[in-house]
Amino acid sequence: MKVVVITVLILVLFFVSSLYMNHYITRSSEEVVNKIEKLEESIEKNNWEEAQLYMKETAEEWNKTKKVWLIFLEHYEIDKINIVLARLQKFTSIEKDTEALGEIAEFKLLVKHVVEKEAFKITNIL
Amino acid sequence: MKKYRIGVGTMLIVFTRALILYGLVVLVMRMMGKRQIAEMQPFELVITIMIADLAATPMENTGVPLLNGVIPIVTLLSAQVIVSYLSLKSETFREIVCGKPSIIIDKGNIVQSEVTRLRINMNDLLEQLRGKSYLNLSDVEYAILETNGQITIIPKAEKRNVLTSDLGVPVQPEELPITLIVDGKLIEKNLQKSGHNHQWIMNRLKQNNINNIEDVFFAFLSSERMFYSQPKEKTTKQGG
Numbered sequence: 533m534k535v536v537v538i539t540v541l542i543l544v545l546f547f548v549s550s551l552y553m554n555h556y557i558t559r560s561s562e563e564v565v566n567k568i569e570k571l572e573e574s575i576e577k578n579n580w581e582e583a584q585l586y587m588k589e590t591a592e593e594w595n596k597t598k599k600v601w602l603i604f605l606e607h608y609e610i611d612k613i614n615i616v617l618a619r620l621q622k623f624t625s626i627e628k629d630t631e632a633l634g635e636i637a638e639f640k641l642l643v644k645h646v647v648e649k650e651a652f653k654i655t656n657i658l
Numbered sequence: 659m660k661k662y663r664i665g666v667g668t669m670l671i672v673f674t675r676a677l678i679l680y681g682l683v684v685l686v687m688r689m690m691g692k693r694q695i696a697e698m699q700p701f702e703l704v705i706t707i708m709i710a711d712l713a714a715t716p717m718e719n720t721g722v723p724l725l726n727g728v729i730p731i732v733t734l735l736s737a738q739v740i741v742s743y744l745s746l747k748s749e750t751f752r753e754i755v756c757g758k759p760s761i762i763i764d765k766g767n768i769v770q771s772e773v774t775r776l777r778i779n780m781n782d783l784l785e786q787l788r789g790k791s792y793l794n795l796s797d798v799e800y801a802i803l804e805t806n807g808q809i810t811i812i813p814k815a816e817k818r819n820v821l822t823s824d825l826g827v828p829v830q831p832e833e834l835p836i837t838l839i840v841d842g843k844l845i846e847k848n849l850q851k852s853g854h855n856h857q858w859i860m861n862r863l864k865q866n867n868i869n870n871i872e873d874v875f876f877a878f879l880s881s882e883r884m885f886y887s888q889p890k891e892k893t894t895k896q897g898g
Binding site for chain 2: 538604605627
């Protein structure tokens, strides 16, 4: 009986944690995407000083987010985002707008893909 | 130098993960209960194998989060515990999950419909009977195929083993043997349960030429309440 009670408690804890984690991943991905959209706007306007600032903020936001994501998500997804971010930082620093905008599009897609992959949907279950 | 440090880190990561998953699997198997592989229901055996497989993946692949192994293992444990509990409480549920035992030999006759339904051929049945030391089908009164795949045999009255009650011999009721000393350490709880004290056990050991509890490898009180002890082997240094 003790084991049954412990098991049910573990299940309840698990459901509550997974709801919270899902919410956290959605919220943190939105924050990262918001930051990178500001960077995108700056690059489109050729405002490189502002772009460098937003690049730094995006990198900081991503570094903060990935510490938690690494615990719950597969590392190769995070590694792919890190690679794109590294390329984006370089293109931003040398003021290559076309390449930087391409990397931004890839970055947003990868982040959104992570969120879609973690959603509780029938396409992910099957 | 950098490469060397990365290599050691990976080894330590794998080592730590293996230890964590080992602890988890031991805990999960304890919580699932005491059953030998041969006595498990088919679905319990499958779950045990699945748990083993799930524990292996995060051990060998450090790119996969540890939770990817922990969560499915805990899920299987939860499902198994809940299904076992419901099987205990509901006969209908138990029949759905485990099935029912089937009588395949009834009053010495093979129940052909059951044997066909269960897809048991005669050679398998005879092999099982021989495994239980019944060489002749004619010696069997009832044979029941249990839900875990084992066959229970009830022999004909004239073919069964003799029991002490058949001989009319008076017998003492059986008691459990009590372990008193293991590897030089006295188990106080068991000594109290046996109703004896330190003085008694020291007297018994002295009768067996043992002076200290620390020199005893194993000592116990048998079902007939006889005291047995075995001293530790003395290691002797041999000259060169």
